[in-house]
Structures are given as structure tokens and as C-alpha cells.
Amino acid sequence: MLRYILAVSCLAWSVSVAAQTVDGSAIFKRCVACHQANGAGVQGAFPPLTRHLGPKAASVAGREYLIMVLSAGLSGEISVDGKNYRGMMPAQAGLKPPEMAAVLNHVLSTWNADTLPKGWIPFTAQEVQVVRDKYKNIRATDVRVMREKIPTLKTRSK
Numbered sequence: 757m758l759r760y761i762l763a764v765s766c767l768a769w770s771v772s773v774a775a776q777t778v779d780g781s782a783i784f785k786r787c788v789a790c791h792q793a794n795g796a797g798v799q800g801a802f803p804p805l806t807r808h809l810g811p812k813a814a815s816v817a818g819r820e821y822l823i824m825v826l827s828a829g830l831s832g833e834i835s836v837d838g839k840n841y842r843g844m845m846p847a848q849a850g851l852k853p854p855e856m857a858a859v860l861n862h863v864l865s866t867w868n869a870d871t872l873p874k875g876w877i878p879f880t881a882q883e884v885q886v887v888r889d890k891y892k893n894i895r896a897t898d899v900r901v902m903r904e905k906i907p908t909l910k911t912r913s914k
Contacts, residue, residue: 802845810873828899
């Protein structure tokens with residue numbers, strides 16, 4: 757009887773763990789219309805997600821910014837690698853915290869791996885939830901202001 761209970765408990769645990777595993781590359785498919793399947797973006801409208809986000813994931817402010825871009829969107833002109841972008845990033849607030857963590861980790865590990873700091877810690881669902889709760893009333897224009905406070909993410913000077 758004890759073996760049966762242990763077997764059922766192990767099976768339930770493995771199903772629970774499998775249910776928590778989220779495929780960030782599958783979630784990213786909803787982003788390809790603007791950011792392209794290779795993360796290159798569309799010049800002048802939607803910025804690339806390649807080779808420049810790693811340093812942002814190294815600081816608390818940068819991590820909060822990346823989470824809030826997904827959660828609240830981003831509005832206003834920005835500059836990436838000296839090129840200006842004027843597109844609007846719509847909020848992806850419908851994504852659950854595990855999905856947001858998975859897509860952020862996908863983008864960072866796929867196209868920014870060589871820019872990630874040594875000892876980089878992937879995003880977690882818990883971290884995403886804490887940040888979303890902290891900034892629950894933030895708007896896309898407020899996220900742009902967050903960006904201005906991160907030295908490596910300056911907006912275009914007017």
C-alpha cells in the first residue's frame with residue numbers, strides 16, 4: 757500500500773512540475789509580427805531584441821523594466837544602438853507570470869547570451885509577480901520613464 761501511495765504521489769508531482777514548465781519560444785510566436793522570428797525587429801518601428809538586453813538583466817531596475825515592458829507595454833520614441841524606433845509595444849498583461857518569465861528567458865538566452873553578465877539568474881514567475889504587484893497601476897508611458905532611469909537604456913534626446 758505504501759508503494760502505491762508513493763507511486764501516485766510521485767506521478768502527481770511529476771505532472772505538476774510538467775504543467776509548470778513553459779516554453780518561451782512558443783510564447784514568443786505572438787511577438788514575431790513586430791520583432792520578427794529572429795528578434796531583429798523592424799527598423800524605425802519595432803526595436804531588435806538581439807545583442808543588447810543582457811546588461812539590462814543584470815540590475816534590479818533593468819529587470820523591473822523588462823518585466824514591465826511586457827506587462828504594461830512601452831510608448832514613446834526610443835533609441836537602440838543609435839537607431840530610433842517609434843512603434844508602440846502593447847501590454848501583454850494577459851500572460852501569466854510563468855509565461856512572462858519564460859519568454860524573457862527565451863529572448864535573453866537565445867539572442868543575448870553573449871551579453872548576459874557572468875552569473876546571470878533567469879527570471880522566475882515569482883519575480884515577475886512581485887514586480888507586477890509593485891507597479892500594478894503603471895502605464896506604457898510610465899515604462900518609458902523607467903527606461904530613462906536606466907543608464908544603458910536612454911531614450912532619444914529631443
